[in-house]
Amino acid sequence: MKKRLVENLKDLIEVEIESYSPEKLVNLLWKRNVEIKNITRKSITTIRFSINAKDYEILKTQGKRVGCKIKIIKRKGIKSKTLILKKRIVLFLGFFIFMGILYYLSGYIWNIDIKTEEYLTPYEVKKELKSYNIQPGIKKKYIDVGNLEKEIMKDNDEITWIKIRVEGSSLSVIVSERKNPPDVINEDEPCNMVAANDAEIVRVYTTSGTAVVSPGDIVKKGEILVRGIQGMEGKEYLTKSEGGVIGRTFYEETGKIDLIDFKKERTGESSFDLYINIAEKKIYLKNNGNKYSKYDKIVDNNKLYTKVTYYEVEETPYYIDKDSAVEKMSNELYDKIVLNFDDSIEVVDKKLYVEKIGDKYEVRLVLIAEKNIAIKAPIEIIKEN
Secondary structure (H helix, E strand, C coil), X not given: CHHHHHHHHCCEEEEEEECCCHHHHHHHHHHCCCCEEEEEECCCCEEEEEEEHHHHHHHHHHHHHHCCEEEEEEEECHHHHHXXXXXXXXXXXXXXXXXXXXXHXXXXXXXXXXXXXXXXXXXXXXXXXXXXXXXXXXXXXXXXHHHHHHHHHHHCCCEEEEEEEEECCEEEXXXXXXXXXXXXXXXXXXXXXXXXXXXXXXXXXXXXXXXCCCCCCEECCCCEEEECEECCCCCCEECECEEEEEEEEEEEEEEEECCEEEEEEEEEEEEEEEEEEECCEEEEEEECCCCCCCEEEEEEECCCCEEEEEEEEEEEEEECCHHHHHHHHHHHHHHHHHCCCCCCCXXXXXXXXXXXXXXXXXXXXXXXXXXXXXXXXXXHHCCCC
């Protein structure tokens, strides 16, 4: 019983030896008083046995002499279990320290995402925020969102509305700018009517004012269509122009089609990068990089980290029917043109042109539309020749 307990306390290593003459190694170990246990033969050139851990260096030295390959299969004993336990403790400790660091860093703002409209730039807004000490690296608890929005709107006349939100480790800022009101025409004041855009005149009708264009005329944007003047020669007087001028305008869009397309399929191979953003810098936890020439890229933004996965894809070519491709492109161009049309614009005709250029086809769609192009403008701001 005592002997078995002593055996269990010993630190043993089970090894696999591969050599042309493994018996020679066993003899060398016996000569050096190395205790060998549980010898088993796996093949002519391979044997397994156990030795005390303290004799492993002797095994390595003698193994080099006879030119054999040594592989550790398993470790037994109190010291081995203690070593494994220590490794696991270090691993878990490292994990919890890492999560603690991430939790600590998540209490800070590391990125500011700013969306503006036409005139204000994100740089100007970022500079404004900096004057309130809002910049990457600030603690979230120091940001009073409601008060900050009020202060910025009060101090900046160009901003009519601002929305600030804390999203993970980012600060989202959306700004609405102040827009100057357009020139207002007093309903009782005399005015001209001018062209809203270039067009060919189709019809002209007026209830007051004097028309200066006729059907068939080509006019440019801003050109006078109806003058705010009425009366006999020598007895003219200013008036408010009323009526409408229907003009024919042209809208054009062009696209290219290729009769050879490619179908993408994933091969099943993938790799990924894992990183965190600190002070607008990427700190990689895992950086495999993209090793594929053709791939799908999926970005998963977590509050604590970002994962970018690359899926390898293969492209298989196939041919497209020309008529179907032209029809599809024509419909896409049509939808693109009429996207911003209002109810006052009527499409009266369309022309489609298809031309082969190299290996591709160019599709050009021209829409002919009619609309009222007359808009009112104060007489004093119109420069007449």
